[in-house]
Amino acid sequence: METVNSGTGPRSTPVPTKTSALAGAPSSDAALLTGSRTPPAQTTVVADIRKSRRRIVWTAISAFLITNFLMFLRFFFPRTLLEPSTKFRIGYPSDFGPGVDERFKQSHRVWVVRRPDRLFVIYGKCTHLGCTPNWIESENKFKCPCHGSGYDMEGRNFEGPAPRPMDRAFVELDAEGQIVVDTSRLSTCPPGGECQFETNPNSYLIVS
Numbered sequence: 001m002e003t004v005n006s007g008t009g010p011r012s013t014p015v016p017t018k019t020s021a022l023a024g025a026p027s028s029d030a031a032l033l034t035g036s037r038t039p040p041a042q043t044t045v046v047a048d049i050r051k052s053r054r055r056i057v058w059t060a061i062s063a064f065l066i067t068n069f070l071m072f073l074r075f076f077f078p079r080t081l082l083e084p085s086t087k088f089r090i091g092y093p094s095d096f097g098p099g100v101d102e103r104f105k106q107s108h109r110v111w112v113v114r115r116p117d118r119l120f121v122i123y124g125k126c127t128h129l130g131c132t133p134n135w136i137e138s139e140n141k142f143k144c145p146c147h148g149s150g151y152d153m154e155g156r157n158f159e160g161p162a163p164r165p166m167d168r169a170f171v172e173l174d175a176e177g178q179i180v181v182d183t184s185r186l187s188t189c190p191p192g193g194e195c196q197f198e199t200n201p202n203s204y205l206i207v208s
């Protein structure tokens with residue numbers, strides 16, 4: 001508190017100083033008196049906005065880092081095609097009647113063909129460019145949908161651009177008498193070369 005001498009006498013009028021005024025004022029008034037232009041409520045809102053912004057930025061950074069980390073981990077798990085086993089059992093010779101059996105075409109890409117004296121397994125891959133032909137029962141032939149090659153019931157080409165017969169998968173009987181097919185080993189009949197269909201005993205099974 002300061003005193004001001006009016007010049008007319010010994011009496012002086014007390015003038016409140018800034019400090020003394022602040023002492024008894026409410027905090028909001030104090031903020032105004034000290035020159036602060038931001039009231040407390042507004043300060044809180046600004047702080048909340050900053051906090052939200054920080055949270056968004058950190059969330060984005062975390063998502064980015066996690067994505068990159070997962071992509072890094074992906075290198076250790078290369079994509080693999082889960083293909084069916086190339087060696088599998090198809091049942092007993094008595095399970096197959098005369099003609100072409102299509103039961104294993106979808107799962108293993110083979111037809112089981114039973115003729116009067118033998119049984120063999122044709123690998124369903126056209127020898128032109130590798131499409132899978134269809135068996136057409138009414139015409140008694142395999143027909144390739146890609147460029148029209150035709151094969152007879154034994155898989156021998158007779159029309160279209162196919163240069164040779166379709167291959168045959170190796171077959172054998174296991175200890176129980178079931179037929180085991182192995183499509184990783186094929187018996188072929190190259191054009192102008194030795195045809196293995198008759199000479200390779202794994203090309204067929206004798207049935208009666």
Ligand code: FES
Pocket residue numbers: 126127128129130131144145146147148149160161162
């Ligand atoms: S791929 Fe079969 S005829 Fe061309």
